[in-house]
Amino acid sequence: MNAPSRTATDPYEPRQQSVALVDDDRNILTAVSIGLQAEGFATRVYTDGETALKALIENPPDLAIFDIKMPRMDGLELLQALRAHSALPVIFLTSKDEEPDEALGLAMGADDYITKPFSQRLLVARIRAILRRSEFARSQTGDAAPHETPETIARGRLELDPARHQVTWAGQPVSLTVTEFLILEALAARPGVVKSRNQLLDAAYSEDVFVDDRTIDSHIKRLRRKFRAVDPDFGAIETLYGAGYSFADA
Incomplete structure (x- = not known):
């Protein structure tokens, strides 16, 4: 007897975790998004902080990754605005010459940062570690x-x-x-x-x-x-x- 097929709403099907990517460099967005999808994550991409902020508040993902250097609203400004509404886990992508920004980002409430260039394996390990902590903290009694x-x-x-x-x-x-x-x-x-x-x-x-x-x-x-x-x-x-x-x- 064949086992019944599972649908997207099947309670036994593991929920797909989502990651939002915010970066004005479309090449990085595409590469990281494809890599994360290959690891089983759903991804959303945004090329500017203002658009991302509205979406992250109205429909929050499980985790967000921000580039620091972006026009109009940079990653630090985006994090500051987001923290007024949400404790969503955030990872910063930074360049090696942005150490002061890394410290400021952590002081403002970022959960981690990764320096460019970075390996996909390292990024996925950091994401999964933060999501494990986040899931535990949000678990209900x-x-x-x-x-x-x-x-x-x-x-x-x-x-x-x-x-x-x-x-x-x-x-x-x-x-x-x-x-x-x-x-x-x-x-x-x-x-x-x-x-x-x-x-x-x-x-x-x-x-x-x-x-x-x-x-x-x-x-x-x-x-x-x-x-x-x-x-x-x-x-x-x-x-x-x-x-x-x-x-x-x-």
Whole structure:
């Protein structure tokens, strides 16, 4: 007896993950899009930031890749505008002479960056690592077995719900990227314990993603800025110079 064929709406069929590409270089868009489609991703391409912003807000993909240098609205401006509406995972494509932009992009909430020229294998590995973290963070409590459901972490005025990827400070919501959330979770899980940059990298990045440990500094600055937007006196993330960071349970 033949097995019934599956349709696009079959609940057992794995959902195809989508990646949006934003770059004014059509050759790069075409090459990267074809490569990602060969790896099973659905892709959308945009040649300017303004058009992309509207589409990313109205119909968000699973992840977006931005070139930094674009006319009219560059990648940094696009990320800044997007972060006012969404914590969508974002990877930057940068040139070797754009190191200050890389640091700024991470400080603004980008999840990763890749320097041109890059290999397709590296790009796919980074995408999959970020999507794994993102899927876990967005997973709902009802989707996991009881013993697998992460518990809500309450530390003073902080409340962090890993199952729903929700964070509040003194009752006020704080929107975090996946990487920022995982760093904060690692710190808040053991208040007062100093975590080194390498330990925080291990918590926030997969083993197949390699970034400089100073990347953590940019994420910490971004976290502090976001919390101070709702509480100017926020000081729960403390620095122990030469050692790392800790969370003060106050």
